[in-house]
Amino acid sequence: MSAILETRGLTKAFGAVVAANDLSVSVAPDTVVGLIGGNGAGKTTFLNLVTGYQKPTAGTVTFEGRDITGLAPRRITRLGICRSFQIPQVFDTLTAYENLLVGLGIVSLGRRAFVGSALGDQAPEAVAEEMLQRFRLGEWRDAPASALPEGVRKLLDIAMALAVKPRILLLDEPTSGVSADEKFALMDLVLGAIRADKVTVLFVEHDMDIVRRYTERILAFYDGRIIADGMPDRVLADAEVRRYVTGEPVPGGA
Amino acid sequence: MSAGAPPRLWPRLGLALLVTLAVVPFLPKWAAFLVTLALAKGLVALGLLLLMRTGLVSFGQGLYYGIGAYAAGMGASALELGDAVPLVLLGATAAGLVALLLGLLLARYRTIFFAMLSLAFSMIFYGLLVKTSALGSTDGFNVAARSTFGLPTTSPVGRFGVYGLGALVVFVGAASLDRYLRSHLGRLAPAIRDNELRVEYMGASVRNVVHLHLVLAAVLAGAGGALTALAVGHVDPETTYWTTSGEFVFVAILSGTGSVAAPFVGALLLELLRSFAYEHAPNTWQLVVGASMLAVILFLPEGLWSVFRRRRRAA
Incomplete structure (x- = not known):
């Protein structure tokens, strides 16, 4: 099957610091991929390069066979790649419902301009209500986003990314700031809601139990490079990954 | 249906329009003039409301107000347009076109840089007007419309033509903006x-949306400037001076951004306050106006309109 997302030799240097070093990744459609690695390993830089927030020093990003290297985030979003944020980026003075409606409204504006409203799309207002239910945000519907608890803001941030109907969703640490016993419930909820639309998911995560449970493939980052790539069990058993990423003692290792 | 969305405003705005038009024959001339000025300045503040909701404060709306006023004046003298309606349309269009051009630069800036750059443009225009003797330099020139909607200004109804036109423009402007703000x-x-x-x-492109809002705000300010020129019968460079721009920001903050009706309540109040303060305290009237502003900022941080909102919530 041809890749939905492909990077070749993707490199980002800030002066002498190389945040991303020759990253070549190919992601198959309809999969869930985990990105692991310590702080400064290059995971978020990878997301920033793919979504156009930063322009690569070298290398290319291809989405569905189309070169999207260096396009602005809004163009990449319109093509079908969206992301959520480690620190929730929501519209504080708007309610949860209105937050979702912003993204849904933008999509419907674009549709009207290019395809016409004859597609039989559901009204954005109805989709917003449905998404609030799907993400169990119903009780927060009319609360301003600034008043929501951190975990709920996180959920809203992810729901907003899904609202613009992406083909690939990049989640930056979806469970950070969420208590340990709520992480699995949150991921069940999030991935359940996302995967219903057959969206390809790449997510950054520090909790190895979460990664093992929810992904089909892991990319392990260290020092701007990808040091391991493959099935979760194989990557997590890899000696380099254990030394540099998970910090587990390596049996028989130095 | 949804609990959060306030009800549509245009029926109430329409009612306000009818009341405004119905009281015309009973108003003394000075009051009709005062209300017309308040409507015209309220239009500029309405544009500022849109910008403030977008997170921008412009200290240069006097530019578009002045362009609207001068375009109407030149339309009447150079183009020999006799009717007030095309003159107001001309003022609004001219201001919108200038904003379309300046927006290419202004839409890139935010916060104090946006405020200062818009101020700079308005002061450049002021400087140009002062130096242009063909437009009367600092004295400006007289403007007179012969009719409104074809009704001669000498007829009993036509005498209040600009007043009625102002009310109509305000109704269309406020109702359209209210509808726009509820759209995607x-x-x-x-x-x-x-x-x-x-x-x-x-x-979505933030810059494109900001650019659009700059143009919409300018169109409203241009219409306000044209209406003022017709009501006063005169234009001068003062319309684009920084104190005029500051007054619009004053009205916008005094009113609050809670409703499209707010700027007109604020503008009317300021005109009344100024008239009475000027009458009773000719040497210290600015002090009275300033103290009122201070009181509003201290006790009603969301502007005068929050009084109405609080009452509704309590009910």
Whole structure:
């Protein structure tokens, strides 16, 4: 099957610091991929390069066979790649419902301009209500986003990314700031809601139990490079990954 | 249906329009003049409301107000347009076109840089007007419309033509803006104010939306300037001076951004306050106006309109 997302030799240097070093990744459609690695390993830089927030020093990003290297985030979003944020980026003075409606409204504006409203799309207002239910945000519907608890803001941030109907969703640490016993419930909820639309998911995560449970493939980052790539069990058993990423003692290792 | 959305405003605005038109024959001339000025300045503040909801404060709306006034004046003298309606349309269009051009630069700036750059443009225009003797330099020139909607200004009804036209323009402007702010595009205004990065990541161009709002605000200010020129019968460079721009910001803050009706309540109050303060305290009237502003900022931080909102919530 041809890749939905492909990077070749993707490199980002800030002066002498190389945040991303020759990253070549190919992601198959309809999969869930985990990105692991310590702080400064290059995971978020990878997301920033793919979504156009930063322009690569070298290398290319291809989405569905189309070169999207260096396009602005809004163009990449319109093509079908969206992301959520480690620190929730929501519209504080708007309610949860209105937050979702912003993204849904933008999509419907674009549709009207290019395809016409004859597609039989559901009204954005109805989709917003449905998404609030799907993400169990119903009780927060009319609360301003600034008043929501951190975990709920996180959920809203992810729901907003899904609202613009992406083909690939990049989640930056979806469970950070969420208590340990709520992480699995949150991921069940999030991935359940996302995967219903057959969206390809790449997510950054520090909790190895979460990664093992929810992904089909892991990319392990260290020092701007990808040091391991493959099935979760194989990557997590890899000696380099254990030394540099998970910090587990390596049996028989130095 | 939804609990959060306030009811549509245009029926109440329409009622306000009818009342405004119905009281005309009973108003003394000075009162009709005062209300017309308040409507005209309220239009400029209405444009500022849109910008403030988008997170921008312009200290240079006098530019578009002045362009509207001068365009109407030149339309009457150079183009020999006799009717007030095309003159107001001309003022609004001219201001909108200038904003379309300046917006290419202004839409890139935010906060104090945006405020100062818009101020700079208005002062450049002021400087040009002062130096242009063909337009009367600092004295300006007289403007007179012969009719409104074809009704001669000498007829009993036509005498109040500009007043009625002002009320109509305000109704159309406020009702359209209210509708716009509830649309998918209009909802981007508070979203941009809250988080520009996220708006871009939702697939919309922040700069294009800001540019559009600059043009809309300028069109409203241009219409306000043209109405003022016709009501006063005179234009001068003062219309584009920085103190005039400051007064619009004053009205916008005094009123609050809670409703499209707010700027007109604020503008009317300021005109009344100024008239009475000027009459009873000719040497210290600015002190009275300033103290009122201070009181509003201290006790009603969301502007005068929050009085109405609080009452509704209590009910």
